Amino acid sequence: MYGWAIPPPKPPTKTPEEFLQERLQKVAELEVRGFLTSPLLKAAMEKVPREDFIPPLYRDYAYLEVPLPLPGEATISCPHSYPLFYEALGLGAGDRFLEVGAGSGYGAALAWEVVGEAGLVVTVEIDPETHAFAWDNLRALGYGRVEVVLGDGSLGYPPRAPYDRICFTAAAPEVPPPLLAQLAPGGHLIGPVGRPHYVQDLVLIIRQDTDKFQRTVVETVAYIPLRGIYGF
Numbered sequence: 731m732y733g734w735a736i737p738p739p740k741p742p743t744k745t746p747e748e749f750l751q752e753r754l755q756k757v758a759e760l761e762v763r764g765f766l767t768s769p770l771l772k773a774a775m776e777k778v779p780r781e782d783f784i785p786p787l788y789r790d791y792a793y794l795e796v797p798l799p800l801p802g803e804a805t806i807s808c809p810h811s812y813p814l815f816y817e818a819l820g821l822g823a824g825d826r827f828l829e830v831g832a833g834s835g836y837g838a839a840l841a842w843e844v845v846g847e848a849g850l851v852v853t854v855e856i857d858p859e860t861h862a863f864a865w866d867n868l869r870a871l872g873y874g875r876v877e878v879v880l881g882d883g884s885l886g887y888p889p890r891a892p893y894d895r896i897c898f899t900a901a902a903p904e905v906p907p908p909l910l911a912q913l914a915p916g917g918h919l920i921g922p923v924g925r926p927h928y929v930q931d932l933v934l935i936i937r938q939d940t941d942k943f944q945r946t947v948v949e950t951v952a953y954i955p956l957r958g959i960y961g962f
């Protein structure tokens with residue numbers, strides 16, 4: 731069993747200035763540690779207030795390297811996991827991006843900042859309570875053009891396919907076949923594959939052609955299980 735120590739819930743005490751300071755420090759740290767190299771993603775991480783995507787009782791811990799509980803059966807992933815996924819994915823301006831597992835909406839907000847007006851961000855969440863949380867957060871913070879879908883993201887989201895970049899943010903037994911089918915030729919996909927409640931391989935797939943997929947393992951990670959048809 732692989733787990734994280736979740737800090738104790740407590741009312742928030744930090745000011746917006748303190749959060750901003752912590753955010754800029756975190757970005758600098760992620761650069762030094764080699765997780766963050768893309769200028770677009772760096773600007774996104776400096777801009778998006780991660781603390782506003784976290785329930786009040788955990789807000790003060792926003793920039794700690796721990797996943798934090800969300801409404802429903804969900805967590806917001808730790809800060810370094812976003813550049814870990816998005817840099818490997820090669821997320822860039824104008825991309826059509828699908829995220830499976832909206833959680834707090836933070837990952838979708840970062841992606842929106844990177845892909846920009848010419849791109850598309852669709853995020854699918856299976857848990858109704860978590861979906862409502864992501865929806866509210868994204869709208870409250872001005873990301874109303876992110877499409878927040880309630881449903882089983884292991885089936886992808888065919889109405890907006892194909893996608894240039896896809897990520898799933900919960901651990902799957904194998905890469906869900908519908909996600910491969912909805913990946914554009916030349917597209918990239920990333921997500922944790924392996925045992926639930928343990929560690930998994932962070933798998934990167936590049937669709938080289940219609941039926942040719944190149945697969946590499948980027949890192950070892952620990953994610954909550956994917957639910958749904960192609961989940962656990």
Ligand SMILES: C[S@@+](CC[C@H](N)C(=O)[O-])C[C@H]1O[C@@H](n2cnc3c(N)ncnc32)[C@H](O)[C@@H]1O
Nearest residue numbers: 804806831833834837855856883884956957958
């Ligand atoms: C680690 S959290 C995602 C964190 C999120 N990216 C964020 O920025 O807060 C994984 C999420 O995947 C969701 N999930 C699990 N199985 C799913 C499925 N089949 N379809 C859509 N969402 C799913 C969980 O409910 C949870 O919200």
